[in-house]
Amino acid sequence: MSFFRRKRLFIILVGFIILVGLIGFSLRDRDELSTFEQFLHDTVGWVQNTIQVPVQFTTSLIANIEEMRNVYDENQILKARLSQYKNVLYEVQELRQENEELQTTLNKTESITDFEPIQASVIARSPEQWFKMVKINKGKQHGVEPNMAVITGDGMIGKIQSRSQFTSTVLLLNGFDRSNRISVNIDLTDDEEDMTGFIVGYDEDEEALLLELNQSQTDVSEGELVFSSGMGGVFPKGLKIGTIKEVTPGKYGLTQVAYVEPSADLYNMNHVIVVDRSAAMPEDNGNTQAGEEE
Template identity: 65%
Template structure:
């Protein structure tokens, strides 16, 4: 073995001994570090601080972005939940409104003891007569015939203009003219009698019916209810039409007239009742008498 090789081996052994000694020295429980240890610790700490600061900064940015993403997702979920809640609330309100309307129609149907009520639903408004005609889902197969009165829980809305097998067209009161006049009675409580007249049409400007009296009456009060009289053979007696809004005379000052506000809202129609009068015809009465 050469001198240099022995020297290198000796140096390595001495270094290992010193290293083991230093490790053992550093592992001892001591209150204070040596100057060398303090220097190494401070150097390493400073190096870690410089090296890890960008890492922490990037980590914080990534964390904030991830948190913002979660906040956005939660916000979107809350918006969806709010939209669903509003939709459900709207559906509940519509169902409540629908239920009240159906209950009112049922109550009105039960009250029509003198007639044969046929419940129906409005399914369309006629394009050519959007404001004064509607189509219902009942027709001849259900007993609906031309000229039958049509009402809601609030009052009369018109009559059957034409009837097919399964649907019918209703002419609303705002489409009435002198050819579709209605014989009516107006209560006069102070005289225990009725004022008589005819509904002759509809005033589009006032959105009210025009009532012409057959005589002059002094005791007609405003907001008095107008009912069908049953005369004329088309409309049954006692169907509410509207209330008196104004009493005046025609342009010549000869005929007493009144403007009548409709009891039913003909602009918002859903469930209606077709009133079958169930009257016995004159021919049937005569045939019964001959027997």
């Protein structure tokens, strides 16, 4: 064995002995560390602290970014759900309103005994004549005839202007004039005779029907109800038309003119009833006063 090989083996053996000694020395229970151990521990601790600070910062930054991303995603989901909830709420409100309208119409239909009701739905509002006409989904095949009254659960809205086989056009009350006048009664107190008159048109400024009264001596107050009188043989008696809004002296002071607020909404309707009066009209109409209604 050469000298250098022996020397290397000797160095390895001495190093192993020193290492074992250091391990045994470090494993002893001691209150104080050696200067070298203190230096070594402090150096390692400083290096660990130096490395730990940026690592913690980077980890915290990544966690915050991930949390912000999660918050953004959750916010988008919540916004989508909120939009869905709003749509559902609007649909529920529309369905509730339509249900109330249908219920009112059904109740009105069940309470009708003097004529045959034809239930219909509004399918279009005509752009002509300032929206004074609507189209319904019932026509000749359903028994609809010209001049039949059209009502909702709240009151009269107009009359049949024209018809086809399966649809009809309704002239609303705000499109009436003297050629479409309606004979009416005013429901006064029990100890007074009913006032009579004619609906002769519609005042756009007042947004009310024009009512010409036949008598001028009887006081008519606001809030009185106006019904169709049944005179003239066109519209059945007792259809609610509106409420007296204001009364003013007529021309030359011989009559009174009243503004009547329609009971039914003329601008927002979905379901209507066509009044088939022929089912309840008497056979002898010889005493009918011609010319009072169209």
